[in-house]
Amino acid sequence: MFRNIRFNVSYLLSLLLLALCIWAIANELRAYNYQDILHSLASIPKRRLSWAIGLTILGYSVMAGYDILGFYYVDRTLLWNKIALTNFISSAFSNTIGFALLTGSAIRYRFYTGWGVPGVAIAQIIAFVNFTFWLGMLTLAGVIFLTNPLSIPTQIHLPFSTVRPFSFIFIFLLVIYLLGSIFIRQTLTIRGHIFRFPNFSISLAQIAISSLDWVLAAAVLYVLLPINSSLSYADFLGVYLLAMVAAIISNIPGGLGVFETIILLLLSSKISAAKILGSLLAYRGIYYFMPVFLAGGLLSIFELRYRKKI
Numbered sequence: 572m573f574r575n576i577r578f579n580v581s582y583l584l585s586l587l588l589l590a591l592c593i594w595a596i597a598n599e600l601r602a603y604n605y606q607d608i609l610h611s612l613a614s615i616p617k618r619r620l621s622w623a624i625g626l627t628i629l630g631y632s633v634m635a636g637y638d639i640l641g642f643y644y645v646d647r648t649l650l651w652n653k654i655a656l657t658n659f660i661s662s663a664f665s666n667t668i669g670f671a672l673l674t675g676s677a678i679r680y681r682f683y684t685g686w687g688v689p690g691v692a693i694a695q696i697i698a699f700v701n702f703t704f705w706l707g708m709l710t711l712a713g714v715i716f717l718t719n720p721l722s723i724p725t726q727i728h729l730p731f732s733t734v735r736p737f738s739f740i741f742i743f744l745l746v747i748y749l750l751g752s753i754f755i756r757q758t759l760t761i762r763g764h765i766f767r768f769p770n771f772s773i774s775l776a777q778i779a780i781s782s783l784d785w786v787l788a789a790a791v792l793y794v795l796l797p798i799n800s801s802l803s804y805a806d807f808l809g810v811y812l813l814a815m816v817a818a819i820i821s822n823i824p825g826g827l828g829v830f831e832t833i834i835l836l837l838l839s840s841k842i843s844a845a846k847i848l849g850s851l852l853a854y855r856g857i858y859y860f861m862p863v864f865l866a867g868g869l870l871s872i873f874e875l876r877y878r879k880k881i
Contacts (some may be wrong), residue, residue, distance in 0.1 A: 611843075611846040611848070612849035612852050615849065616798070616854055617794055620853065622794045623792075623856055626787055627858050630784060630787035630858075631659055631662060633787060634662045634784055635655040635705070637662075637699075637700045637703050638655075638657060638679075639654055640699075640703070640776055641696035642696065644695070644696075644699050644773055645696060645699075649683075652821045653682070654872075657866065660678055660870050661674070661682075662862075663862040664678060664863060664866060666828060666858075666859060666862070667859045667862075667863040668850045668863075675697075678870070679693060679697055686711065705781075706745070707743045707778060708781070708785060708812060709742075709744055710745055710781070710782050710814070711785050711808065712740050712741050712809075712813075712816070713741035713742040713745060714740065714742075715738075715744070715812065716738035716739075717735060720733040720734050721734055721809045721811075749872060751768055752774040788811075788858065789807065789811040789812070790804070791857065792850065792854040792858075795850040795853045796842065796847070796850050797842055801841060810833070810837045810838060811843070814829075814833035814834050818828060818830035831851050834851060
């Protein structure tokens, strides 16, 4: 009963947060109409759309490194094309739908068990992949928020005026993890299965892959913003990281509304809200919906072939 109550409260809070985001977006766009937004979307140069698509393809290719490194960590082998296929489908669904521990994990379990990977190894890979995803954020946000701290809008109601305090927390957590990778050598054995802390070289590889993933994801949206904006990529990266973290912890599928609200609040002083929203719509279409449609088709083909073999 208590679990159902917690679930209902979480669901209601997510709906409330979504409603607040819609109100904030509407407030920012009150001086515009939908035609302004559609015009901004249509005015994005084709060359920039091509750049965004190319960066998306590169970004999803880099994401395959999460699972490849995960297999190396658990000392298992599987053909790279199978790992890349599984990673792409799981990443596309978890990015768009959210709830990565449910969507992406279920897809990984479905594919990897079919290829003979033990359940315990899959669980380790899933935990490894999800943790790696956050390491890149801790690294980039820790550095960007420290060297180039952006101001936090008063509408967000945080006790800090800038994001710099977060940088100290992120850097501290990252240092603790790296120290653990150096000094923790003990292994834990449960029912014959060995669990160990990633060594220093694997930890550095985790940080490199995840950081590159975040950099490319931010670049997709950056190239879609108006050409005449005075916003540097370094400044934008801090805005993007803050918006993405807020979107992920919001528990709203795909962070829809939360991500857009943070971006609008932080950039509307430099770029018109209608142009920002036009770029955000293009970003959603290219980075989220295009991959998930392709992933859905690949998943359907896989399931059809699997059933024919049975």
